[in-house]
Amino acid sequence: MSVxxxxxxVVGVDGSDTALSAVRWAAAEAEQRGAPLRLVAAxxxxxxxxxxxxxxxxxxxxxxxxxGAEQELQAAAEVARLTAPELAVxxxxxxxxxxxxLRDESATAQLVVVGSRGRGGFTGLLLGSVSIAVAAQxxxxxxxxxxxxxxxxxxxxxxxxVDDSPHxxxxxxxxxxxxxxxxxxxxxxxxWGDPVNDPYLAGIIDWNAVESDERHVLDECLAAWTGRYPxxxxxxxxLRDPPAAALVARSHNAGLVVVGSRGRGTLRGALLGSVSxxxxxxxxxPVAIVRPEAGDRPEQ
Numbered sequence: 001m002s003v004x005x006x007x008x009x010v011v012g013v014d015g016s017d018t019a020l021s022a023v024r025w026a027a028a029e030a031e032q033r034g035a036p037l038r039l040v041a042a043x044x045x046x047x048x049x050x051x052x053x054x055x056x057x058x059x060x061x062x063x064x065x066x067x068g069a070e071q072e073l074q075a076a077a078e079v080a081r082l083t084a085p086e087l088a089v090x091x092x093x094x095x096x097x098x099x100x101x102l103r104d105e106s107a108t109a110q111l112v113v114v115g116s117r118g119r120g121g122f123t124g125l126l127l128g129s130v131s132i133a134v135a136a137q138x139x140x141x142x143x144x145x146x147x148x149x150x151x152x153x154x155x156x157x158x159x160x161x162v163d164d165s166p167h168x169x170x171x172x173x174x175x176x177x178x179x180x181x182x183x184x185x186x187x188x189x190x191x192w193g194d195p196v197n198d199p200y201l202a203g204i205i206d207w208n209a210v211e212s213d214e215r216h217v218l219d220e221c222l223a224a225w226t227g228r229y230p231x232x233x234x235x236x237x238x239l240r241d242p243p244a245a246a247l248v249a250r251s252h253n254a255g256l257v258v259v260g261s262r263g264r265g266t267l268r269g270a271l272l273g274s275v276s277x278x279x280x281x282x283x284x285x286p287v288a289i290v291r292p293e294a295g296d297r298p299e300q
Contacts, residue, residue, distance in 0.1 A: 008038040008090075010109040010140075012102050015072035018115030022145040023076045025286060026113040027083035028152035029143075032182070035110055036088040039076050041069035042101040043093055069093045099133035106138035116146040116280070135289040136261060141174055143256070145286045154182040156255030157235075159285070161247050162190045162221050167260030169221075170292040175258040176225045178288075179232045184255060186232050190218040191239040191246035207240065214238050244278035251283040261291040 009030040013019050023039065030037040043065045073091035080089050094101045106112045114134065135142045160175035162168060172188075179186040192214050215238045226234060239246050251257045259279060280287055 008036045008109055009033065009111045009113060010038045010040060010102070010105045011076070012098060012112070012114045012134075013039050013041045013069075013073055013076045013091075014098075014115075015068075015075070016115060018146070020076060020079050020115075022113050022115040022143075023079050024083050025143075025145045025152050026111070027080040027087055027089075028154075029111065029113070031084040031087050032154055033110060036090065037080055037084075038105070038109070039073050039080070039089065039091045040101060040105055041073050041091075041093050042098040043069050043095055044097050066093050099137075102134045103137045103139075106134075106140040106142070109140040111143060112138050112140050113143045113145060116144055138291070141288050141290045143286050143288045144280055146283065153255045155184055156285070157185045157187050157250075157253060158182070158256050158258060159187045159189065159247060159250045159254040160258040161243055161260070162188050162218055163260065164217060164221055165260065166292045167290070169260075171258050171260040171288075171290045172221060172225055174288060174290045175256075176229045176232055178256060178258070180229045182255070183231075185235060187235045187237060187250055187254070188218065188222055189237045189239065189243075189246050189250060190214050190221075191237075191241045191243040193240070193242045211238055211240065242278075244282075247279050248282045248284075251279075251285045251287075254285040256288055257283050257285050258288045258290060261289050 009026050011019070011023050011026045013023065027037055043062075070091075070093055073093065077089050077091055080087060102112055102114070112134065135144070158175050158179045160171055162172065175186060175188075178184070192210075215236070218236055218238055222234065222236070226232070237246070237250075241249075247257055247259070257279065
């Protein structure tokens, strides 16, 4: 299924405050996209026999968990409608582990949105197994919304980390499309850090030449996209800083920070490695994680 053929903006709901923050952000995003909002609660009810839990008790547990999830969805739907009164909102309780449920939902979603920390089925959403699994496996882009994130600001800059891997290309495509749709400026950051540990070598390296090479890489990565989206104003930033630090620093004035699900070179391990582990807990804006199959592609 193509990116444009996908339908709803999907949000994982678990009753936590951060999930409700994600609902608010996603409702505004869905309204802007002209897309419906789908609120999903995952309930990992018992599916195997346990000798100390009779079948009747297991069914009672299932019904109780379902009722609780339905109440959480109703509260989330109210939050969504307060944010975007005309928005089409649907809710559903689904059985299974949260990561698997959201991964399946991502196959037909425009976007999957989750809070930075969860409760119950979404516990440990920021740095635990659920968030890592969803971001690593989801077909659609995944946006992690921190609880303290400012309200949805469609005019704020889109910040994107640039590398020349397929994952980086997908992140650039998503970032340009978002900037064009929101009529927001784009900040493209190429940060390569300082890989030289030997102080003698560091002293003789021509850093101006390195910066020139990195700027050339940045220009090449952007070339196809600037031609495709000429209306997007692009600020090109080349820094001799760690990539995560550069992205976090720019996140304070950003509406969205975009990274590829994995990197190469300067952004290696952008999802599961040190960059993502630093960006996700410290970014002051929502963070979008984009896999190659989820992103747009430049015209050849």
